[in-house]
Amino acid sequence: MTTYRLHKFSVAPMMEWTDRHCRYFHRQLTAHALLYTEMVTADAVIHGDRERLLGFDPAEHPVALQLGGADAAKLAMAARIGADWGYDEIDLNCGCPSDRVQSGRFGAALMAEPDLVAECVAAMKAAVDVPVTVKCRIGIDDQDVEKDLDRFVEKVVSAGVDGLVVHARKAWLQGLSPKENRDIPPLDYDRVYRLKQLFGDVPVIINGGIASLAEAEAHLARVDGVMLGRAAYHDPALLLGVDPLVAGKAPPVADAEAAVARMIDYAERMLAAGVRVNAIARHMLGLFQGVPGARAWRRILTVESCRPGAGTEVFEDALAEIRQGRERLAAGAGQP
Numbered sequence: 001m002t003t004y005r006l007h008k009f010s011v012a013p014m015m016e017w018t019d020r021h022c023r024y025f026h027r028q029l030t031a032h033a034l035l036y037t038e039m040v041t042a043d044a045v046i047h048g049d050r051e052r053l054l055g056f057d058p059a060e061h062p063v064a065l066q067l068g069g070a071d072a073a074k075l076a077m078a079a080r081i082g083a084d085w086g087y088d089e090i091d092l093n094c095g096c097p098s099d100r101v102q103s104g105r106f107g108a109a110l111m112a113e114p115d116l117v118a119e120c121v122a123a124m125k126a127a128v129d130v131p132v133t134v135k136c137r138i139g140i141d142d143q144d145v146e147k148d149l150d151r152f153v154e155k156v157v158s159a160g161v162d163g164l165v166v167h168a169r170k171a172w173l174q175g176l177s178p179k180e181n182r183d184i185p186p187l188d189y190d191r192v193y194r195l196k197q198l199f200g201d202v203p204v205i206i207n208g209g210i211a212s213l214a215e216a217e218a219h220l221a222r223v224d225g226v227m228l229g230r231a232a233y234h235d236p237a238l239l240l241g242v243d244p245l246v247a248g249k250a251p252p253v254a255d256a257e258a259a260v261a262r263m264i265d266y267a268e269r270m271l272a273a274g275v276r277v278n279a280i281a282r283h284m285l286g287l288f289q290g291v292p293g294a295r296a297w298r299r300i301l302t303v304e305s306c307r308p309g310a311g312t313e314v315f316e317d318a319l320a321e322i323r324q325g326r327e328r329l330a331a332g333a334g335q336p
Contacts, residue, residue, distance in 0.1 A: 011034075015096075019283075020060070025266075030239045046081070056085075061086075064088060064090065067093065089133060094137075097181040111136055135166075137167050166205070205224060207229065291325065293326070300317050301314060304318075
Protein backbone atom coordinates (compact mmCIF):
# COMPACT_ATOMS: atom_id res chain seq x y z
CA MET A 1 0.00 0.00 0.00
CA THR A 2 1.29 3.46 -0.89
CA THR A 3 2.44 5.59 2.01
CA TYR A 4 2.39 9.26 1.06
CA ARG A 5 5.09 11.30 2.76
CA LEU A 6 4.09 14.94 2.56
CA HIS A 7 6.86 17.36 1.67
CA LYS A 8 5.93 20.87 2.74
CA PHE A 9 8.28 22.43 0.19
CA SER A 10 9.15 21.44 -3.35
CA VAL A 11 10.96 22.87 -6.36
CA ALA A 12 8.78 22.78 -9.46
CA PRO A 13 9.50 20.64 -12.51
CA MET A 14 10.75 23.04 -15.19
CA MET A 15 11.60 22.14 -18.76
CA GLU A 16 15.25 22.77 -19.73
CA TRP A 17 16.02 23.66 -16.12
CA THR A 18 15.48 20.94 -13.50
CA ASP A 19 17.84 18.36 -14.94
CA ARG A 20 20.02 16.11 -12.80
CA HIS A 21 22.77 18.73 -12.37
CA CYS A 22 20.27 21.35 -11.25
CA ARG A 23 18.73 18.95 -8.79
CA TYR A 24 22.09 17.94 -7.34
CA PHE A 25 22.91 21.62 -6.87
CA HIS A 26 19.60 22.36 -5.18
CA ARG A 27 20.08 19.38 -2.89
CA GLN A 28 23.27 20.96 -1.53
CA LEU A 29 21.12 23.85 -0.31
CA THR A 30 18.18 21.93 1.18
CA ALA A 31 17.80 18.39 2.46
CA HIS A 32 14.03 18.55 2.96
CA ALA A 33 12.62 19.91 -0.30
CA LEU A 34 11.11 17.50 -2.79
CA LEU A 35 12.84 17.88 -6.16
CA TYR A 36 11.33 17.07 -9.56
CA THR A 37 12.61 16.01 -12.94
CA GLU A 38 11.70 17.91 -16.04
CA MET A 39 8.54 16.50 -17.60
CA VAL A 40 9.34 13.32 -19.54
CA THR A 41 6.79 11.78 -21.87
CA ALA A 42 5.69 8.22 -21.25
CA ASP A 43 6.77 7.25 -24.77
CA ALA A 44 10.26 8.65 -24.14
CA VAL A 45 10.58 6.65 -20.92
CA ILE A 46 9.45 3.46 -22.61
CA HIS A 47 11.46 3.78 -25.82
CA GLY A 48 14.23 6.30 -25.12
CA ASP A 49 17.65 6.45 -23.49
CA ARG A 50 16.70 5.79 -19.90
CA GLU A 51 20.06 6.67 -18.40
CA ARG A 52 19.93 10.07 -20.07
CA LEU A 53 16.28 10.66 -19.25
CA LEU A 54 15.98 9.07 -15.81
CA GLY A 55 19.48 8.81 -14.37
CA PHE A 56 20.08 10.66 -11.12
CA ASP A 57 22.50 10.76 -8.22
CA PRO A 58 21.32 9.05 -5.01
CA ALA A 59 22.02 12.32 -3.20
CA GLU A 60 19.03 13.86 -4.97
CA HIS A 61 16.45 11.96 -2.88
CA PRO A 62 13.66 12.73 -2.30
CA VAL A 63 13.04 13.19 -6.03
CA ALA A 64 9.88 12.83 -8.12
CA LEU A 65 9.50 11.88 -11.77
CA GLN A 66 6.99 13.95 -13.70
CA LEU A 67 5.38 12.17 -16.64
CA GLY A 68 3.48 13.53 -19.61
CA GLY A 69 0.98 11.50 -21.54
CA ALA A 70 -2.65 10.52 -21.99
CA ASP A 71 -2.49 6.77 -22.58
CA ALA A 72 -3.23 4.94 -19.33
CA ALA A 73 -1.35 1.78 -20.28
CA LYS A 74 1.74 3.67 -21.38
CA LEU A 75 1.69 5.89 -18.30
CA ALA A 76 1.42 2.81 -16.09
CA MET A 77 4.41 1.25 -17.82
CA ALA A 78 6.44 4.48 -17.58
CA ALA A 79 5.50 4.89 -13.92
CA ARG A 80 6.67 1.34 -13.21
CA ILE A 81 9.96 2.02 -14.95
CA GLY A 82 10.39 5.23 -12.96
CA ALA A 83 9.67 3.46 -9.69
CA ASP A 84 12.16 0.73 -10.61
CA TRP A 85 14.77 3.44 -11.22
CA GLY A 86 14.23 4.59 -7.65
CA TYR A 87 12.04 7.67 -7.90
CA ASP A 88 10.18 8.50 -4.71
CA GLU A 89 7.00 9.77 -6.39
CA ILE A 90 5.44 9.83 -9.84
CA ASP A 91 3.56 12.92 -10.98
CA LEU A 92 1.19 13.31 -13.94
CA ASN A 93 1.44 16.65 -15.74
CA CYS A 94 -1.98 18.21 -16.25
CA GLY A 95 -0.79 21.79 -16.25
CA CYS A 96 1.69 22.46 -19.07
CA PRO A 97 0.12 24.73 -21.72
CA SER A 98 2.69 24.41 -24.54
CA ASP A 99 1.51 23.81 -28.11
CA ARG A 100 3.61 20.65 -28.34
CA VAL A 101 1.95 19.25 -25.24
CA GLN A 102 -1.53 20.13 -26.49
CA SER A 103 -0.91 18.38 -29.80
CA GLY A 104 -0.05 15.25 -27.85
CA ARG A 105 -3.33 15.44 -25.89
CA PHE A 106 -1.70 15.87 -22.55
CA GLY A 107 -0.57 18.59 -20.16
CA ALA A 108 -3.16 21.26 -19.32
CA ALA A 109 -5.44 20.02 -22.12
CA LEU A 110 -6.19 17.02 -19.91
CA MET A 111 -8.17 19.23 -17.54
CA ALA A 112 -10.97 19.01 -20.11
CA GLU A 113 -10.95 15.20 -19.75
CA PRO A 114 -11.24 14.36 -16.03
CA ASP A 115 -12.47 10.82 -16.73
CA LEU A 116 -9.35 10.11 -18.80
CA VAL A 117 -7.11 11.56 -16.10
CA ALA A 118 -8.82 9.39 -13.51
CA GLU A 119 -8.24 6.34 -15.72
CA CYS A 120 -4.55 7.26 -16.04
CA VAL A 121 -4.15 7.80 -12.30
CA ALA A 122 -5.82 4.50 -11.48
CA ALA A 123 -3.57 2.66 -13.92
CA MET A 124 -0.44 4.30 -12.52
CA LYS A 125 -1.52 3.56 -8.96
CA ALA A 126 -2.04 -0.08 -9.83
CA ALA A 127 1.42 -0.27 -11.37
CA VAL A 128 3.58 1.20 -8.59
CA ASP A 129 3.99 1.23 -4.83
CA VAL A 130 5.17 4.84 -4.66
CA PRO A 131 2.81 7.83 -4.44
CA VAL A 132 1.12 9.11 -7.61
CA THR A 133 0.25 12.80 -7.76
CA VAL A 134 -1.26 15.19 -10.28
CA LYS A 135 -0.06 18.71 -11.07
CA CYS A 136 -2.77 20.86 -12.61
CA ARG A 137 -4.08 24.40 -13.09
CA ILE A 138 -7.29 25.80 -11.60
CA GLY A 139 -8.80 25.48 -15.07
CA ILE A 140 -8.33 26.08 -18.77
CA ASP A 141 -9.84 28.60 -21.16
CA ASP A 142 -13.55 29.17 -20.44
CA GLN A 143 -13.89 26.49 -17.77
CA ASP A 144 -15.69 27.42 -14.57
CA VAL A 145 -12.96 27.51 -11.92
CA GLU A 146 -15.46 26.37 -9.30
CA LYS A 147 -17.54 23.50 -10.62
CA ASP A 148 -15.15 22.29 -13.34
CA LEU A 149 -12.15 22.19 -11.01
CA ASP A 150 -14.18 20.46 -8.30
CA ARG A 151 -15.33 17.86 -10.83
CA PHE A 152 -11.77 17.29 -12.04
CA VAL A 153 -10.50 16.81 -8.49
CA GLU A 154 -13.41 14.56 -7.53
CA LYS A 155 -12.52 12.25 -10.40
CA VAL A 156 -8.80 11.99 -9.61
CA VAL A 157 -9.46 11.60 -5.90
CA SER A 158 -11.87 8.75 -6.64
CA ALA A 159 -9.08 7.17 -8.69
CA GLY A 160 -6.82 7.18 -5.63
CA VAL A 161 -4.50 10.12 -6.27
CA ASP A 162 -2.11 10.65 -3.36
CA GLY A 163 -1.76 14.42 -3.66
CA LEU A 164 -2.49 17.46 -5.82
CA VAL A 165 -0.16 20.24 -6.87
CA VAL A 166 -2.28 23.17 -8.03
CA HIS A 167 -0.89 26.10 -10.02
CA ALA A 168 -3.23 28.89 -8.93
CA ARG A 169 -3.81 30.22 -12.47
CA LYS A 170 -5.89 29.20 -15.40
CA ALA A 171 -4.08 28.10 -18.55
CA TRP A 172 -5.37 29.73 -21.71
CA LEU A 173 -4.67 27.23 -24.45
CA GLN A 174 -6.23 29.56 -27.00
CA GLY A 175 -4.74 33.03 -27.21
CA LEU A 176 -1.73 32.94 -24.90
CA SER A 177 1.77 31.56 -25.42
CA PRO A 178 3.31 29.21 -22.85
CA LYS A 179 5.43 32.11 -21.57
CA GLU A 180 2.39 34.37 -21.26
CA ASN A 181 0.54 31.61 -19.42
CA ARG A 182 3.13 31.84 -16.65
CA ASP A 183 2.29 35.47 -15.89
CA ILE A 184 -0.84 36.88 -17.54
CA PRO A 185 -3.70 34.77 -16.12
CA PRO A 186 -4.39 36.20 -12.66
CA LEU A 187 -3.40 34.25 -9.59
CA ASP A 188 -6.26 32.99 -7.44
CA TYR A 189 -4.78 31.54 -4.27
CA ASP A 190 -8.16 31.66 -2.53
CA ARG A 191 -9.49 29.13 -5.03
CA VAL A 192 -6.77 26.68 -4.00
CA TYR A 193 -7.56 27.32 -0.34
CA ARG A 194 -11.23 26.50 -1.02
CA LEU A 195 -10.19 23.33 -2.80
CA LYS A 196 -8.27 22.26 0.28
CA GLN A 197 -11.28 22.98 2.49
CA LEU A 198 -13.52 20.86 0.25
CA PHE A 199 -11.08 17.95 -0.09
CA GLY A 200 -9.61 18.07 3.37
CA ASP A 201 -8.19 14.55 3.36
CA VAL A 202 -6.20 15.10 0.16
CA PRO A 203 -2.78 16.78 0.41
CA VAL A 204 -2.86 20.03 -1.58
CA ILE A 205 0.33 21.81 -2.59
CA ILE A 206 0.04 25.36 -3.93
CA ASN A 207 2.14 26.68 -6.82
CA GLY A 208 2.31 29.83 -8.92
CA GLY A 209 3.96 33.20 -8.41
CA ILE A 210 5.36 32.46 -4.95
CA ALA A 211 8.51 34.56 -4.74
CA SER A 212 9.82 34.20 -1.20
CA LEU A 213 9.92 31.95 1.84
CA ALA A 214 7.83 34.51 3.73
CA GLU A 215 5.07 34.03 1.15
CA ALA A 216 5.56 30.26 1.36
CA GLU A 217 5.14 30.33 5.12
CA ALA A 218 1.88 32.27 4.79
CA HIS A 219 0.50 29.71 2.35
CA LEU A 220 1.45 26.84 4.67
CA ALA A 221 -1.15 28.13 7.12
CA ARG A 222 -3.84 27.32 4.53
CA VAL A 223 -2.59 24.34 2.50
CA ASP A 224 -0.33 21.34 3.03
CA GLY A 225 2.67 22.38 0.97
CA VAL A 226 4.16 25.00 -1.31
CA MET A 227 6.02 24.66 -4.61
CA LEU A 228 8.39 27.33 -5.93
CA GLY A 229 9.63 27.39 -9.50
CA ARG A 230 11.35 30.37 -11.07
CA ALA A 231 12.13 32.05 -7.74
CA ALA A 232 14.04 28.98 -6.56
CA TYR A 233 15.89 28.70 -9.86
CA HIS A 234 16.87 32.33 -10.31
CA ASP A 235 17.69 32.92 -6.63
CA PRO A 236 18.72 29.48 -5.37
CA ALA A 237 20.25 30.85 -2.15
CA LEU A 238 16.72 31.17 -0.81
CA LEU A 239 16.72 27.37 -0.58
CA LEU A 240 19.11 27.71 2.36
CA GLY A 241 16.09 28.85 4.35
CA VAL A 242 13.85 25.90 3.48
CA ASP A 243 15.05 23.38 6.08
CA PRO A 244 14.77 25.82 9.00
CA LEU A 245 11.26 26.72 7.82
CA VAL A 246 9.78 23.27 7.20
CA ALA A 247 11.87 21.02 9.44
CA GLY A 248 13.37 23.27 12.10
CA LYS A 249 16.83 22.09 11.03
CA ALA A 250 19.97 23.74 9.67
CA PRO A 251 20.59 23.53 5.91
CA PRO A 252 23.18 21.06 4.59
CA VAL A 253 25.78 23.81 4.17
CA ALA A 254 26.57 26.93 6.14
CA ASP A 255 26.36 29.31 3.20
CA ALA A 256 26.41 29.63 -0.58
CA GLU A 257 30.20 29.50 -0.73
CA ALA A 258 30.19 26.11 0.98
CA ALA A 259 27.67 24.91 -1.61
CA VAL A 260 30.09 25.94 -4.37
CA ALA A 261 32.83 23.82 -2.76
CA ARG A 262 30.52 20.78 -2.91
CA MET A 263 29.63 21.54 -6.50
CA ILE A 264 33.32 21.68 -7.45
CA ASP A 265 33.71 18.12 -6.16
CA TYR A 266 30.60 17.09 -8.10
CA ALA A 267 31.80 18.82 -11.27
CA GLU A 268 35.12 16.97 -11.07
CA ARG A 269 33.22 13.68 -11.07
CA MET A 270 30.98 14.74 -13.92
CA LEU A 271 33.91 16.01 -16.01
CA ALA A 272 35.54 12.62 -15.65
CA ALA A 273 32.31 11.11 -16.99
CA GLY A 274 32.36 13.37 -20.05
CA VAL A 275 29.97 16.12 -18.90
CA ARG A 276 30.91 19.67 -19.89
CA VAL A 277 31.28 22.10 -17.03
CA ASN A 278 28.81 24.60 -18.51
CA ALA A 279 26.05 21.98 -18.14
CA ILE A 280 26.51 22.37 -14.39
CA ALA A 281 27.52 26.03 -14.17
CA ARG A 282 24.43 27.31 -15.98
CA HIS A 283 22.22 26.32 -13.04
CA MET A 284 24.35 28.25 -10.55
CA LEU A 285 24.26 31.71 -12.13
CA GLY A 286 21.84 33.17 -9.60
CA LEU A 287 23.47 31.79 -6.46
CA PHE A 288 24.89 35.15 -5.35
CA GLN A 289 21.93 37.25 -6.45
CA GLY A 290 22.30 40.79 -5.09
CA VAL A 291 25.74 40.11 -3.59
CA PRO A 292 28.79 42.27 -4.47
CA GLY A 293 30.66 40.50 -7.24
CA ALA A 294 27.53 38.75 -8.57
CA ARG A 295 27.84 40.26 -12.05
CA ALA A 296 31.40 38.97 -12.40
CA TRP A 297 30.31 35.59 -11.01
CA ARG A 298 27.63 35.30 -13.68
CA ARG A 299 29.93 36.50 -16.45
CA ILE A 300 32.69 34.02 -15.65
CA LEU A 301 30.33 31.08 -15.32
CA THR A 302 28.52 32.02 -18.52
CA VAL A 303 31.51 32.76 -20.72
CA GLU A 304 34.45 30.82 -19.34
CA SER A 305 32.55 27.58 -18.71
CA CYS A 306 31.79 27.35 -22.44
CA ARG A 307 35.42 27.53 -23.55
CA PRO A 308 36.97 24.29 -24.87
CA GLY A 309 38.69 22.42 -22.08
CA ALA A 310 37.06 24.47 -19.30
CA GLY A 311 37.25 22.82 -15.90
CA THR A 312 36.38 23.53 -12.32
CA GLU A 313 38.76 26.48 -12.25
CA VAL A 314 35.86 28.55 -13.57
CA PHE A 315 34.12 28.12 -10.21
CA GLU A 316 37.28 29.12 -8.33
CA ASP A 317 37.77 32.17 -10.54
CA ALA A 318 34.16 33.22 -10.18
CA LEU A 319 34.23 32.67 -6.42
CA ALA A 320 37.31 34.88 -6.20
CA GLU A 321 35.18 37.72 -7.58
CA ILE A 322 32.61 37.16 -4.83
CA ARG A 323 35.34 37.28 -2.19
CA GLN A 324 36.77 40.46 -3.69
CA GLY A 325 33.29 41.94 -3.75
CA ARG A 326 32.91 41.12 -0.08
CA GLU A 327 36.18 42.90 0.63
CA ARG A 328 35.03 45.94 -1.37
CA LEU A 329 31.78 45.96 0.56
CA ALA A 330 33.67 45.88 3.85
CA ALA A 331 35.65 48.87 2.58
CA GLY A 332 32.42 50.67 1.76
CA ALA A 333 32.51 50.42 -2.02
CA GLY A 334 30.73 47.16 -2.83
CA GLN A 335 28.31 46.87 -5.72
CA PRO A 336 26.51 43.69 -6.86
